[in-house]
Amino acid sequence: MAPKLQLAIYWAAACGGCDVAILDTDEKILNIAEAADIVLWPIAMDFKYEDIYKMEPGSIDVCLFNGAIRTSEQEELAKALRARSKFMIAFGACAAWGGIPSLANLTNREGIFNTVYKETATTINEEDIRPDTNYPGPEGELHLPRIYDRVWSLDQVVDVDYYVPGCPPTPETIWTAILAIVTGNLPPKGTVIGGTKSLCDTCEREKTEKKITQFKRPFEIIADPKKCLLEQGLVCCGPVTRDGCGHRCTNNNMPCRGCYGPSEKVSDQGAKLLNAIASIMDVKDEKSAQELAATWEDPAGTVYRFSLAKSLIYDYKKGGE
Amino acid sequence: MSDNFEPKILGILCNWCSYAGADLAGTSRLKYPANIRIVKVMCSGRVEPTLILKAFQEGADGVLISGCHPGDCHYVDGNIKTLRRTPLVARLLTQIGIEPERFKQVWVSASEGEKFGKIVEQMVEDIKKVGPYQKKMGDQLDVVMHEVAASAKEAAAAEEKGGSNCGS
Ligand code: SF4
Ligand code: SF4
Ligand code: SF4
Ligand code: FES
Numbered sequence: 464m465a466p467k468l469q470l471a472i473y474w475a476a477a478c479g480g481c482d483v484a485i486l487d488t489d490e491k492i493l494n495i496a497e498a499a500d501i502v503l504w505p506i507a508m509d510f511k512y513e514d515i516y517k518m519e520p521g522s523i524d525v526c527l528f529n530g531a532i533r534t535s536e537q538e539e540l541a542k543a544l545r546a547r548s549k550f551m552i553a554f555g556a557c558a559a560w561g562g563i564p565s566l567a568n569l570t571n572r573e574g575i576f577n578t579v580y581k582e583t584a585t586t587i588n589e590e591d592i593r594p595d596t597n598y599p600g601p602e603g604e605l606h607l608p609r610i611y612d613r614v615w616s617l618d619q620v621v622d623v624d625y626y627v628p629g630c631p632p633t634p635e636t637i638w639t640a641i642l643a644i645v646t647g648n649l650p651p652k653g654t655v656i657g658g659t660k661s662l663c664d665t666c667e668r669e670k671t672e673k674k675i676t677q678f679k680r681p682f683e684i685i686a687d688p689k690k691c692l693l694e695q696g697l698v699c700c701g702p703v704t705r706d707g708c709g710h711r712c713t714n715n716n717m718p719c720r721g722c723y724g725p726s727e728k729v730s731d732q733g734a735k736l737l738n739a740i741a742s743i744m745d746v747k748d749e750k751s752a753q754e755l756a757a758t759w760e761d762p763a764g765t766v767y768r769f770s771l772a773k774s775l776i777y778d779y780k781k782g783g784e
Numbered sequence: 785m786s787d788n789f790e791p792k793i794l795g796i797l798c799n800w801c802s803y804a805g806a807d808l809a810g811t812s813r814l815k816y817p818a819n820i821r822i823v824k825v826m827c828s829g830r831v832e833p834t835l836i837l838k839a840f841q842e843g844a845d846g847v848l849i850s851g852c853h854p855g856d857c858h859y860v861d862g863n864i865k866t867l868r869r870t871p872l873v874a875r876l877l878t879q880i881g882i883e884p885e886r887f888k889q890v891w892v893s894a895s896e897g898e899k900f901g902k903i904v905e906q907m908v909e910d911i912k913k914v915g916p917y918q919k920k921m922g923d924q925l926d927v928v929m930h931e932v933a934a935s936a937k938e939a940a941a942a943e944e945k946g947g948s949n950c951g952s
Contacts, residue, residue: 569879734833737876741833741869748854749867756871763879775837776880779921 477530484631536608561772630722657707733766801852808897829862
């Protein structure tokens, strides 16, 4: 029998959903356990930093890394795991493109601290106390990780071999990725394990002439379950999003929010979607265009829901701070 | 901020009206500031927002898009696409931290050389107030200019083949 795969699963700026998604592979989780020794999985097993530092370079075959990078601790651990893993996999939308946490890039650390420690109605903080990274405790000086000014995707911090898309990835997607690794049937480095078409290409909803007369939010209407959602005024990310999720949202009468990331050849998911939406706005003069655009509540948060860290203007490698 | 900051503006002008207008400004010696670097496209309707972001990423402090007045577009409704896109692009840029001074979309006809000069002057002045664009990463504005010109050609070809507007 071939030696078992040494598998590490780690989380950074994450919600825990990606870890749960691995458990959600149902009986396949047993197959995973059969094929692999799980050497690290903080959500399920106790471990200490030194356990990681003790591991030899290359001693981990595959690291499934979920979550974005927003603190010094997460960056350090990403680097430590990269150095010890043969394959580093950005697992889930947060690791791959920054995901929901990277919407924080619409503001910065100062803005977030102001909201959290000062401005919310329920906050009483008269001395304006802010989190500090050093604390002189009785047992000596204690240190906490630093929060960065912006959120980074995993590949902006370390070299990444493959991407597993989704928020979270579907059991099928996870299984496809695991199978590729176990059988050694590996696609070229940098591949996103998902479909190759756009979600629209494989969507079965009825498409007529696309036209938007008013932007609507999902709670405002009961959408026709047969017709294209975009044509009903709901911003659907299908035109620019990679397929492979099995149409989880559109099958449940909800527009796609883009969690499988940009489809092939799309370099900036948000800008590309904005363009697609603009082209079907049903207006012919500047004033109506302004008015219609104003009915769209939050363009940046909609078109970049899962990929703001990888928007062109944020996409560069993190240097030292 | 240093007083001698000279903003770099990428001007994307449609061939039929605006470029001719800018040309007129040049030849009739109506001076406009040297801050603008102009790339000519067939129609203002073919300027993808992705390229606007790229221009900022590669060192532009501002982006100016100019097309024929509504009703005058050489391709009938190319500039209708432009006017649909503009308010969305403007909002997106503001949301991602690019000040409104840095992005402008205008209509300039072939005879409006003077107007073009004034628009550029005003934009330079406005951008000087907000200072250099800080988040830029590269210095390859030339490459972006080629890409703008090339992608506009691609879009034209796709349109002639009756390509979809689905963006995919
Ligand atoms: S990708 Fe989604 S499920 Fe996974 S950690 Fe991020 S927010 Fe949670
Ligand atoms: S926009 Fe959404 S609903 Fe419409 S065809 Fe594409 S994926 Fe389906
Ligand atoms: S429909 Fe879109 S948002 Fe929903 S799971 Fe699929 S890719 Fe993600
Ligand atoms: S040709 Fe000038 S805007 Fe279309």
